[in-house]
Amino acid sequence: AGSxxxxxxxxxxxxxxxxxxxxxxxxxxxxxxxxxxxxxxNPCSGVVFIGEAPGRNEDLQGRPFVGAAGALLTELISLAGLSREEVFITNVVKCRPPNNREPREEEIAACLPYLLAQLRAIKPRLIVTLGKHSTKTILRMRGMSVDSIMSVRGKAYTVNAEWGQVTVFPTLHPAAALYNPAMRKVLEEDFRFLRGLLEGGGQR
Ligand code: URA
Structure with missing residues (x-):
């Protein structure tokens, strides 16, 4: 498939x-x-959200972000002026780690070809990375190493992907806000900023 x-x-x-x-x-x-x-x-919007890994509900249903973090993500997506149905949502790792532990480096590496194949098919203009694992994985494509999610979140980065320029926008994982109202404020701020980015055509 071409462009x-x-x-x-x-x-x-x-x-x-x-x-x-x-x-x-x-x-x-x-x-x-x-x-x-x-x-x-919907992969045709050119907007992709990437989380970490399926949790219990996702593993049972075979669908991403259907639990509590998913409900918050759905709300945040509306804050950005989008709807959940109009964007594509996936994870770095496609299978649930036992007891929802974080995915290991070797699991991320084993699964990466699938994420890359999805991105090559979609050719997104905007990728929103949720949390440190997806942020590290995607910004590595730009040769950037990420020490902490807080140091890179809420800013847009341009990545030269195989299919063209992509805006990468890292933010926190919505699960971070479930028990921490301060993190929820940060996420809301980022998704409002994202709305502005989208209204500007994804360019800065
Ligand atoms: N957290 C994630 O990172 N992904 C999901 O699909 C659900 C929760």
Whole structure:
């Protein structure tokens, strides 16, 4: 599919990738999962949100961000002037880590080809990274090493991807706000800023 691929082509490519993910046994997370969680939403908006890894609800349903963090993400997406249905939502790791522990470096590395294949199919103009794992993974494409999410959040970075320039906007993981109202304020501030970015066509 070239840069003029219709959305139908993008959807078909994503379905094919989801089929590969469903069969994946590249890391031990495949042995404890109930369902793989490839991601969902509208890839044709050119806006992609990337979280960390499926939790319990996501593992049971095979869908990303369907628990408490997901409800907050859905609200935050509206603050940015978008709706959940019009963006594509996925995770760095497509299978649930046991007891919701953080994904390990080697699990992220094993799963990365799937995320990259999804991004190559979608060719997003904007990628919002939620939390340190997705932020590190995506900003690494720009040769940036990320020490702390707080030092990079709320700012837009331009990344030269294979398919063109992409705006990368790191913010906190919504789960950080579930028990910490101060973090919720930070997330709300970032998503309001994101609204401005989108109104400016994603350029700065
Ligand atoms: N947290 C994530 O990072 N991803 C999900 O899909 C759900 C919770």
């Amino acid at each position: 003029n691929a219709s959305c139908g082509d993008v959807l078909r490519a994503l379905e094919e990738i989801a089929g590969e993910i469903a069969k994946c046994e590249k890391c031990p997370l495949s042995r404890s999962r109930t369902h793989t969680v490839p991601g969902e939403g």
